[in-house]
Amino acid sequence: MTSGNLLTDNPELYEARFPDPERLAGRWAEDCLRRYAAGPSVLDLGCGTGRDAAQLHSAGRSVVGADLSEEMLAYARDRHPGPRYVRADLRNFSLGPAAPLVPLAPGEPGAPGVFDAVVCLDSALLYCHTNDELDGFLSSCRRNLAPGGLLVAEMRNGAYFLGRNDLLDTPRDNSLTWQGVSYRSTTTLRIDRTAQLLRRTRVWTTDDGSAPVEQRSAWRLLLPQELRHFLTAHGFTVLELHDGPGPRTEPPWQEGDLPGTAADADRLHVVARLAG
Incomplete structure (x- = not known):
């Protein structure tokens, strides 16, 4: 028995195992961004193979895709061109529009906000296992978002x-x-x-x-009200917090679907705005 991450090390296998031929995840994120009139500059955190970043790019946005996996990033650059792809740790990052990743020491001030939106899909946010890591993620989002910028996230729902x-x-x-x-x-x-x-x-x-x-x-098991509390403490106003429809719900989200009001099923979707 050996240890490893077969899917992360083989992005093509990842896409075969988790196909998204209709690009539902990227289209759902774009729908959220349009609904709240987000500006064109988007950071896709935990971008993986780059499918969602490329979908947002095809919608006319200026996109940076960030991930920890060099294999995923190399695949994204080759198979899903358009966005700029960089290596980043979502628990602590600072990124400019034309610069490589600038790592931050704990407590070090970050660069001015440069993104109109941060998108974090497929439970990537839940790799923040501790309160300190979640604080680091939200502090980094706050540093890198322009005033009034959006955070759009999709993840498993701890309440389920x-x-x-x-x-x-x-x-x-x-x-x-x-x-x-x-x-x-x-x-x-x-x-x-x-x-x-x-x-x-x-x-x-x-x-x-x-x-x-x-x-x-x-994955961290976050309850809806717990997530709302963290977001509010970091200066975000929660615009949506619901269990669907979304790109991985059953039935899945379709164009024209409005956000729900419950937060009981096994996926959680959040849209929050940073104070202006």
Whole structure:
């Protein structure tokens, strides 16, 4: 048994495992930006393979995509050109419109706000596991957003797991064929209540004789009112906070859908504006 992140290290496999042929995630984000008249400059945090950043770019926006994975960034530059792609840690970043990433020491003041919006999709925000990391994310957003700028985020909903266990502790299998090799993943979710984390173990096996690969990751379980509190404390006004429709809900978001009012299902969507 070896350890690694098979999907992050193989972005093409990632897109095969999580296809989005209609670019719903990027289109949903663009719909949110249009609804609140966001300016053209957008930072896509946790951009991954670049699909959503490229979709926002195709809508006429000036986009910077940021991710920690060099493999993802190289793939994005090659397969989804248009945005500028840089390496960044969403827990602490400062980025200018024409400069490479400028890392910040804790407490170091950042550059003036340069983005009209920050987009953070597919639970990337939940890799902030502690309150300090979440504060770091929101402080970085505040530093890099222009006054009145938007934060648009989409993630798993911690409230879904209050009294529900249908997604927990039962291995779930998925299979696909990529480059002539059949891959099978077995994924198990469990709650670490002390750390307030949803922990995921995923084991990959193939039919080519390769050793199994085990991946471990975790997401912070944020409750809707907890998220609202953090946003307000960092100078944001919450404009939307709901469980759908969104790009990963069932049924998925479609053009013309309005945001909901509940926050009970397994996805959470938030749009917040930084004070002017």
